[in-house]
Amino acid sequence: xxxxxxxxxxxxxxxxxxxxxxxxxxxxVSQSFFWYRQYSGKSPELIMSIYSNGDKEDGRFTAQLNKAxxxxxxxxxxxxxxxxxxxxxxVNARGNNRLAFGKGNQVVVIP
Amino acid sequence: DAxxxxxxxxxxxxxxxxxxxxCSQTKGHDRMYWYRQDPGLxxxxxxxxFDVKDINKGEISDGYSVSRxxxxxxxxxxxxxxxxxxxxxxxxxxxxxxGVRDTQYFGPGTRLTVL
Numbered sequence: 001x002x003x004x005x006x007x008x009x010x011x012x013x014x015x016x017x018x019x020x021x022x023x024x025x026x027x028x029v030s031q032s033f034f035w036y037r038q039y040s041g042k043s044p045e046l047i048m049s050i051y052s053n054g055d056k057e058d059g060r061f062t063a064q065l066n067k068a069x070x071x072x073x074x075x076x077x078x079x080x081x082x083x084x085x086x087x088x089x090x091v092n093a094r095g096n097n098r099l100a101f102g103k104g105n106q107v108v109v110i111p
Numbered sequence: 112d113a114x115x116x117x118x119x120x121x122x123x124x125x126x127x128x129x130x131x132x133x134c135s136q137t138k139g140h141d142r143m144y145w146y147r148q149d150p151g152l153x154x155x156x157x158x159x160x161f162d163v164k165d166i167n168k169g170e171i172s173d174g175y176s177v178s179r180x181x182x183x184x185x186x187x188x189x190x191x192x193x194x195x196x197x198x199x200x201x202x203x204x205x206x207x208x209x210g211v212r213d214t215q216y217f218g219p220g221t222r223l224t225v226l
Contacts, residue, residue, distance in 0.1 A: 032213060043201055043217040044154070088154065092213050098144070098169065099215055103153035 003027060004091050006102035014110050019076040021105050023089030026070070032092040033065055033072045037085045038104065044088055048074060079109045114138045115218035117202050123224045130189040132221050134202030142205040143185040144215065145169075145177060147198040154201070160185055192225040199223075 005024050013019045025033075032051055036044035048063040050056045050072065056063045062075040072091075076083055089102040115136045124130055134143065145157040146169075156169030158177040166177060174196060178186045189196055202218040 034214065041199075041220075041222075043220050046214055046216070049214060090215075098156055098159060099213070101154040103151065 003100035004089055004102040006089050006105050008105050010106040010108060012108045012110055013079050015079060015081060017079050019079050019083065019107050019109070021074045021076075021087050021089075021107070022071060023073065023091075023102055024071045025089075025091045025100075027091070027093045027100075028067075028070065030067075030070075030091045030093045033063070034090040034092075034099070035061075035063060035072075035074045036088040036090060036101075038088055039085045047087075076107070079107075081109045081111050083107060084109045115202060115204055115216055117200075117218040117221050119221060120219065121222045123226065124192055125226050126191075126193055128192050128225075130192050130223065132187045132189075132200055132202075132223070134185045134187070134218055136183050136202075136204045136218075138204050138206075138216060139182075140204035140206050140216075141182060142213075143179070144203040144205070145175075145185070145187045146201045146203065147171070147196075148201060148220075149198050157187065157200075189223075189225075192223075194225045197223060197225045 035048040037047045038044045050063040050065045060077045064073045086104040086106045088104045090099040092099050118133045141162050144159040146154045148154050155171050160179045176188045200221045203215040205213045205215045
């Protein structure tokens with residue numbers, strides 16, 4: 001089982017709609033969860049971090065964490081063409097000194 | 112000025128050549144990392160360092176070596192480059208004081224092509 005899985009293929013959403021991305025992780029003791037945005041050929045940029053069960057909102061982004069089910073999700077409200085990118089889920093387990101990354105989900109916002 | 116810089120940004124080299132990729136940071140972070148990214152494979156950790164005297168292998172360290180010259184500098188070397196080391200390489204830093212809240216900040220990347 002992979003440490004962090006993002007299984008959805010490319011996601012196309014119309015401008016103004018909600019984009020929903022999901023990520024599951026295997027290490028039950030994981031403590032820190034991150035979403036990075038990566039434009040093609042550019043470096044990953046942190047957009048959200050979450051550490052407790054529930055929702056965390058930052059502007060048009062909402063991260064949702066459910067430790068019992070071992071998943072973390074990202075919602076992008078009012079999607080804009082500038083949101084077109086690959087979104088990487090990353091997890092840092094307690095006592096583990098590194099981040100494990102999923103392969104990423106590509107989001108395409110259609111004007 | 113960028114907090115995490117990488118040089119060179121692009122490099123084309125030939126099989127068997129020795130290559131060094133350099134990373135510098137002004138964030139004052141103790142922890143530094145080297146990743147490679149390949150299409151469809153995501154980010155994979157090559158080496159990481161928690162301070163000048165600490166070097167650790169990541170999941171794909173074979174064929175690579177590193178040097179932590181100072182808190183702010185962490186270099187990645189390919190002793191004898193091979194074509195399957197063609198990839199996008201990223202350096203990252205993080206702040207240990209944050210504990211488990213170990214957010215990593217990435218440099219702009221180096222695109223390496225081995226012919």
